[in-house]
Amino acid sequence: MPGFSQHSSLPVPCALSHLSGLVTLWVPAYGVQGVIKMATAAVSIYTAVQLARLLPVYLTMPSRNDLASKVAQVAIEQEKAREAKEARDKLSEFAFIASHDLKAPLRGIANQARFLIEDHGDAIEPDARRRLNRMQDLCGHLEMLITTLLKYSRIGRSEAHKNVDPAEMVNTIVSTLKEFIAEQNADVTVETALPEISADPSDLQTVFQNLIVNGLTYNEATDKRVWVGYMDEKTVDLVRLQNVFYVRDNGIGIDAEFHDDVFRMFKRLNQPEAYKGGSGAGLAFVKKVIESNGGAIKLSSTPGHGTTFYFSFSKPEEVHETSSDLALGRAQNA
Numbered sequence: 001m002p003g004f005s006q007h008s009s010l011p012v013p014c015a016l017s018h019l020s021g022l023v024t025l026w027v028p029a030y031g032v033q034g035v036i037k038m039a040t041a042a043v044s045i046y047t048a049v050q051l052a053r054l055l056p057v058y059l060t061m062p063s064r065n066d067l068a069s070k071v072a073q074v075a076i077e078q079e080k081a082r083e084a085k086e087a088r089d090k091l092s093e094f095a096f097i098a099s100h101d102l103k104a105p106l107r108g109i110a111n112q113a114r115f116l117i118e119d120h121g122d123a124i125e126p127d128a129r130r131r132l133n134r135m136q137d138l139c140g141h142l143e144m145l146i147t148t149l150l151k152y153s154r155i156g157r158s159e160a161h162k163n164v165d166p167a168e169m170v171n172t173i174v175s176t177l178k179e180f181i182a183e184q185n186a187d188v189t190v191e192t193a194l195p196e197i198s199a200d201p202s203d204l205q206t207v208f209q210n211l212i213v214n215g216l217t218y219n220e221a222t223d224k225r226v227w228v229g230y231m232d233e234k235t236v237d238l239v240r241l242q243n244v245f246y247v248r249d250n251g252i253g254i255d256a257e258f259h260d261d262v263f264r265m266f267k268r269l270n271q272p273e274a275y276k277g278g279s280g281a282g283l284a285f286v287k288k289v290i291e292s293n294g295g296a297i298k299l300s301s302t303p304g305h306g307t308t309f310y311f312s313f314s315k316p317e318e319v320h321e322t323s324s325d326l327a328l329g330r331a332q333n334a
Contacts, residue, residue, distance in 0.1 A: 094153075102146050110139035145266070148281045152265065155203070155288045164201050166194040166208070166245065170228050173209045186216045186224035194230050194245070199313060203289045208247070210282040211309050215249030225250045234310050236298035238319045241312040248308040254301040262299070263287040286311075 062070070113132045117124065124132070167190055174181065174188045181188065197204070208228070215226040227248045234244045237259075254262060261267050265284040286309075290297045296316035301307035 096150060096153075103143055106139045106143050106146075110136045113139075149265075152281065152285060152288065155206075155285065155292060161198050161200055163196050164199050164204055165196055166204065166228075166230075169201070169205060170194070170208055170212075173205065173212060177209075177213070180213075181216065184216045184219070184224050185222070186219075186226065188212055188216075188226045188228065190228045192229035192231075194228070195243075197243075197313060199293065203293065206289050207286050207311065210286050211247040214282055215247060215251055215307070219249060219251035221250050234298075235319055236300055236310055239296060239298055240317040240319050241296060241298065241310055242314045242317075244310050244312045246308055246310045248306065250306040253303040253305050254299065254307055255303050256301075259299055259301070263297075 113135045117129060117132055121129075170188070170190055212226050212228070216224050229246050229248070231244050231246065232242070234241050234246070263283050263286075266280045267284075268280045287297055290311050290313065293313045294315055295311060295313035297309060297311035299307055299309045
């Protein structure tokens with residue numbers, strides 16, 4: 001303990017002081033006794049000063065009950081983490097088995113429909129041929145959904161984290177989507193510096209690529225634009241995010257009542273034929289990737305004026321609404 005060696009020396013001069021008091025009963029060595037008492041007083045004063053300095057530290061030290069409570073809490077959290085990992089592993093195993101077992105009969109159905117068309121094409125009525133073709137399309141779509149669920153179940157299992165340069169990753173994504181971006185008459189711009197982040201590269205790519213593609217797909221502007229950037233802090237819907245990346249677009253926007261729905265698996269706010277979208281799982285993938293890394297994603301949007309997705313891999317903080325915030329909200333809604 002700090003200062004213990006100094007404090008443990010106090011009994012020595014105290015003992016000498018008492019011993020000198022006894023000795024002077026027979027030998028009148030009052031000068032020596034005075035020196036010893038002065039030394040004892042000096043040591044006592046020094047000890048008192050040191051104890052006064054240590055007192056605030058001592059008062060802030062947790063009690064035995066507090067330490068036991070914290071140890072128990074850590075043990076509970078570790079147990080929850082272990083159970084969560086076991087649940088993820090079982091879900092992944094189930095998804096893999098289900099994927100394999102479901103895909104086989106689906107392919108069989110699609111193949112049987114194809115055989116009927118190939119072997120009896122001339123004898124099949126046009127309406128029946130149309131239905132058989134539709135059957136193959138539906139089997140293909142269902143197989144794609146099963147594959148998507150399998151990928152979703154595997155998100156968050158990788159522990160291959162390393163330092164990643166987001167700007168370089170966005171440039172790689174843009175290069176990969178070069179033809180798609182050109183077809184959309186679009187442009188993707190990194191408008192601020194993007195700091196390095198420790199993450200699984202494939203996870204980070206999933207986030208940026210899905211948000212960029214989403215911003216270009218659901219976009220009716222003549223010149224489609226997506227901006228990628230970074231800010232130290234952002235508060236959205238009473239949630240404060242730190243170390244925030246954002247992806248902003250000038251697309252169709254999202255009505256406030258659907259801000260949570262867009263992150264649901266296979267949830268579409270528009271008819272599939274309205275926009276050339278994918279499975280409808282992209283934003284669900286994004287949300288799971290970010291939350292499995294301990295972060296959060298929020299969005300700010302107005303229909304017809306684009307959308308901005310803010311996300312962080314740091315733990316979010318809830319902000320309590322004050323009376324001034326409520327008054328401001330009422331004024332804005334008036």
